[in-house]
Amino acid sequence: MTRGVGERWLMAAYGNAAWLKMLRPLESLYRWVMKRRAAAYRQGRRAVWHADVPVIVVGNLTLGGTGKSPLVAWLARHLSEQGWRPGIVSRGYGGTAEAAGGYPLHVTPTTAAEHGGDEPRMLARQTGLPVVADPDRPRGARALIELGCDLVISDDGLQHLALGRDIELVVVDGRRGFGNARCLPAGPLREPLSRLDEVDAVLINGEPSFEPPAGAWFFRLVPVRWRSLDDDSACSVTPAPFDGAVHAVAGIGNPERFFATLRELGVEARPHAFPDHHRFTTVDLAFDDGLPLVMTAKDAEKCRRLAPPKSWVLEVEAEPEPAFVAWLDQRLAGMR
Structure with missing residues (x-):
């Protein structure tokens, strides 16, 4: 089995390896930067764009897979069945859209993965709904609205605070949970666990190996x-x-x-x-x-x-x- 440096680090973070204690000073700096960044958006020192349609953000608090993409696909299909016209905006990680006309990039099942990224193309295939790849989430959301969408789903957009949101959903892997509960680089958390008190819902993928947050829901x-x-x-x-x-x-x-x-x-x-x-x-x-x-x-x-x-x-x-x-x-x- 091939294991890269990133995967070995993730295994250490989820396994609470002792050597990660050396990185706690850097963790303190990371937490300070994230706190100041969030305050800048909250206080209006950084611009937040609010759409005229509902925006649902589906994201992770941790690094590593949680089952978020299948949940995004389910959400899009379910809302379509309820009479909404949803669209999905994604970072398009791994893609370079310049060769396909630049961002925002409307991704279909035939869009090359090297242009739009693997996850947007998969979501387009699984849902049959509009998918736009754009690192600039507000710009991508505007493109979806121009396509006729009356609801925007932001895939992996929890930390992209420039896009205003009406509902925040956090997805957690039941087996791995929050690892050692430390922020980067001393642990797998993108934000402190206190962020869970601010989101609208926590969804746990599978049987949890940890004490779930109060009010969490489950999916499989x-x-x-x-x-x-x-x-x-x-x-x-x-x-x-x-x-x-x-x-x-x-x-x-x-x-x-x-x-x-x-x-x-x-x-x-x-x-x-x-x-x-x-x-x-x-x-x-x-x-x-x-x-x-x-x-x-x-x-x-x-x-x-x-x-x-x-x-x-x-x-x-x-x-x-x-x-x-x-x-x-x-x-x-x-x-x-």
Whole structure:
């Protein structure tokens, strides 16, 4: 299994490695900078743009994957079913839009991942709704409104305070939680845990291994289908469309969650972990034993032309608890 420096640091932060204590002076500086930055937006010294339509921010308090993207996809589809015309604005990490006309970039399932990023293209494929990639979130949100959207979902936008928001949702991984509860670089937190007191809802992915915050809701990621990278044909999760062992590739924020899901499905997987948003090459996906290759939906957006035959994508969907869905619908009912 390949492990980069970033992944090894994340493992240390979530495992509360003793050597991270040396970084606590830098953590204090980071917390001071973040506090001053937040105060600048709150006091009007930095501009905040407020849209004329509702804005929902879905973000992380921690580094590393939490299951946020599947929740964003579920949210967009659910709101569309409720009569909204939602659109998604994303940073487009890993993409360079200049070659495609610059930002804001309207991302579709055919937009090259190297232009718009892997997550926006995946969200466009999974929802069929407008997706715009732009590091400037207010500009991206304005582009969505110009496309006719009457509600904006900001993907991974919790710390992008220049975009005003009506609802803030924080997603937490149930297995890893908040790690050592320290801020960068001494821990995995982008902001102090006290930030949870300010958001509208905390959503925990899976059974928590920690004491959940009061009032938190839960959701789970449900495998729904296997999709062939050869021809996009789909088949049910069980029985699997292959026999025996497979090579499992994951270049996401929390590769172990993907490998654990495969084990739960009874798949004998040989795991290969890569850094989040890894730029795959044919060498990364080349194995000389002829075994099938399986990967995540996000990785598949970059690997369609690189993957060998007999490559499969495991599609998952978020399933929030009904109480959260009822709360969300009620909150939005007064915003039409």
